[in-house]
Amino acid sequence: MSLRTDLEFIQTWIAPNSRILDLACGDGTLLQSLKASSQIEGYGLEIDPEKITEAISNNVNVIEADLDSGLSQFSDNSFDTVVMTEALQAMRNPDLVLDEMLRIGENCIVTFPNFGNWQTRIFLATQGQMPVTKKLSYQWYNTPNIHFCTVSDFEALCADKGIHIDNKKFTADRFPGAWLKTLWPNLFSDTAIYMLSKHIGPNND
Amino acid sequence: MPDIIPENSIGIIVPETINFDEPLELACGRALVSYQLVIETYGELNSDKSNAILICHALSGYHHAAGYHSEDDQKPGWWNNHIGPGKPIDTNQFFVVCPNNLGGCHGSTGPSSINPETNEAWGVNFPPLRARDWVNSQARLADKLGINQWAAVIGGSLGGMQAMRWALEFPDRVRHVVVIAAAMKLSAQNIAFNEMARNAIKSDPDFKNGSFIKENTQPRNGLALARMIGHITYLSDEEMGNKFGRTLSAGSFQQGQYTPVEFQVESYLRHKGDTFSENFDANTYILMTKVLDYFDLAREYDNDPVKAFSHAKCDFLIVSFLSDWRFSSERSEEIVSALIDAKKNVSYAAITSDLGHDAFLLRNERYEKILAAYMSRLLKDPEKPKHSVNTPEAVL
Numbered sequence: 001m002s003l004r005t006d007l008e009f010i011q012t013w014i015a016p017n018s019r020i021l022d023l024a025c026g027d028g029t030l031l032q033s034l035k036a037s038s039q040i041e042g043y044g045l046e047i048d049p050e051k052i053t054e055a056i057s058n059n060v061n062v063i064e065a066d067l068d069s070g071l072s073q074f075s076d077n078s079f080d081t082v083v084m085t086e087a088l089q090a091m092r093n094p095d096l097v098l099d100e101m102l103r104i105g106e107n108c109i110v111t112f113p114n115f116g117n118w119q120t121r122i123f124l125a126t127q128g129q130m131p132v133t134k135k136l137s138y139q140w141y142n143t144p145n146i147h148f149c150t151v152s153d154f155e156a157l158c159a160d161k162g163i164h165i166d167n168k169k170f171t172a173d174r175f176p177g178a179w180l181k182t183l184w185p186n187l188f189s190d191t192a193i194y195m196l197s198k199h200i201g202p203n204n205d
Numbered sequence: 206m207p208d209i210i211p212e213n214s215i216g217i218i219v220p221e222t223i224n225f226d227e228p229l230e231l232a233c234g235r236a237l238v239s240y241q242l243v244i245e246t247y248g249e250l251n252s253d254k255s256n257a258i259l260i261c262h263a264l265s266g267y268h269h270a271a272g273y274h275s276e277d278d279q280k281p282g283w284w285n286n287h288i289g290p291g292k293p294i295d296t297n298q299f300f301v302v303c304p305n306n307l308g309g310c311h312g313s314t315g316p317s318s319i320n321p322e323t324n325e326a327w328g329v330n331f332p333p334l335r336a337r338d339w340v341n342s343q344a345r346l347a348d349k350l351g352i353n354q355w356a357a358v359i360g361g362s363l364g365g366m367q368a369m370r371w372a373l374e375f376p377d378r379v380r381h382v383v384v385i386a387a388a389m390k391l392s393a394q395n396i397a398f399n400e401m402a403r404n405a406i407k408s409d410p411d412f413k414n415g416s417f418i419k420e421n422t423q424p425r426n427g428l429a430l431a432r433m434i435g436h437i438t439y440l441s442d443e444e445m446g447n448k449f450g451r452t453l454s455a456g457s458f459q460q461g462q463y464t465p466v467e468f469q470v471e472s473y474l475r476h477k478g479d480t481f482s483e484n485f486d487a488n489t490y491i492l493m494t495k496v497l498d499y500f501d502l503a504r505e506y507d508n509d510p511v512k513a514f515s516h517a518k519c520d521f522l523i524v525s526f527l528s529d530w531r532f533s534s535e536r537s538e539e540i541v542s543a544l545i546d547a548k549k550n551v552s553y554a555a556i557t558s559d560l561g562h563d564a565f566l567l568r569n570e571r572y573e574k575i576l577a578a579y580m581s582r583l584l585k586d587p588e589k590p591k592h593s594v595n596t597p598e599a600v601l
Contacts, residue, residue, distance in 0.1 A: 043551075
């Protein structure tokens with residue numbers, strides 16, 4: 001099975017046999033591959049009816065839920081890791097979703113498209129219009145992505161909230177092996193992957 | 206049978222009666238010395254007996270879930286939309302068993318059966334039942350059919366509650382449980398509706414304190430009224446609006462004259478009530494509503510649903526309907542949360558539908574897809590029967 005690049009990274013960060021909650025799990029690809037690679041026990045939340053049916057067919061535990069109505073059905077620290085890939089920017093309240101993820105999980109992993117990427121910057125600078133790229137192909141009025149942020153914006157939010165960044169990775173489809181995305185992720189990465197935790201201990205960082 | 210047998214129908218079905226001669230201890234402390242269950246089966250049991258599905262019916266349901274009883278039968282079984290060749294519960298793949306519950310009035314031993322000790326109909330003296338009694342009686346049915354482990358136990362409404370009880374009472378004998386439009390226990394409002402229905406029956410002078418069979422009467426009006434009350438709660442406001450609106454079936458509001466008016470919804474409800482009261486036993490109705498009221502999944506587990514579900518070994522599919530206010534989606538979501546906390550495999554879908562609680566019986570594209578997707582997973586299920594249960598040789 002070929003996974004999206006961000007999903008491949010996530011796989012390396014997930015401890016074997018852990019309990020995973022995948023927010024906006026789609027057809028369950030990530031959970032299915034984690035189950036095979038790391039024997040995780042996983043549940044996915046999804047709102048799209050077609051995706052839910054596909055996830056059921058894929059033998060994944062999928063729960064129909066609207067993430068914007070909160071996650072109060074889950075108790076504190078009931079999961080090892082709460083994952084959300086490429087969906088934070090579509091949340092009505094991304095900051096509250098992050099709070100919830102860290103309440104439910106010991107740690108969490110989020111991935112999001114970096115709006116500070118050079119392509120979107122050039123698009124906006126030269127065209128004077130909201131960027132439409134291959135990865136972000138919607139128009140401003142019909143995009144589900146209502147809360148775009150850049151890598152810098154995201155790290156500023158984490159700092160504000162006292163969220164600890166355990167690990168981060170950046171991907172850039174145009175420069176898969178390039179050092180640029182690591183040196184200057186806010187400009188060169190198109191997807192950012194963060195592992196976060198709420199604990200800021202003395203030995204951490 | 207309609208003029209042409211639909212191709213995806215299981216066709217003409219003959220119910221079977223199965224007799225049980227060993228006493229069945231009941232939750233109320235009494236016992237049934239012997240009893241019979243009427244069942245229907247669809248499809249073939251495979252050689253390793255791993256493809257058996259138990260269907261649990263709801264309050265007024267019975268064993269006739271799919272197909273037709275005769276050439277003259279106008280209507281197929283109550284879940285014919287979902288059980289049959291190529292349907293979500295595919296009879297080309299599964300051996301489907303649907304019994305009439307103990308206490309019923311369609312052939313299984315119940316209040317209208319003869320009490321062998323008195324040679325009269327049981328009536329109100331029939332022992333009060335609980336869902337676990339049904340589960341126990343069905344476990345014996347499984348023994349007789351040579352089925353160690355159901356591939357799935359599936360039920361809607363009261364049937365869904367019963368399916369959950371199966372998961373807790375016989376964890377080794379069921380691999381999947383599908384719970385549709387159900388709850389772990391009834392709300393006060395729900396019990397109130399049932400009490401209103403019971404009162405309607407008991408206030409009918411023909412009820413004769415439950416001895417109407419002996420007195421050779423039938424509390425038809427009371428039972429019809431009970432059914433009307435129930436029926437309103439199984440539909441949604443939207444659906445009744447769509448179906449009837451304020452359309453009149455008789456009379457007129459024209460000024461200057463008076464002809465008594467009847468709204469379509471009035472004649473519809475009366476028709477529903479009347480038809481039902483001709484075919485249902487009033488004591489069974491009282492008994493079934495009490496099983497519903499008494500059901501509380503976690504009562505014996507310190508009222509902790511997580512503790513209750515931790516006894517289950519099967520996987521779960523939970524389905525609810527958004528316009529169902531009698532068994533709302535919130536009730537299903539409570540089941541889902543408890544299952545997740547109990548670390549059980551569970552999937553959940555909340556289906557958009559205007560049809561209220563009755564939606565679980567009716568056609569809905571998304572509902573059918575979800576059910577079909579889950580059922581096809583059973584076929585790929587790596588878990589074949591692994592627990593040995595001592596069962597007598599199959600007698601059928």
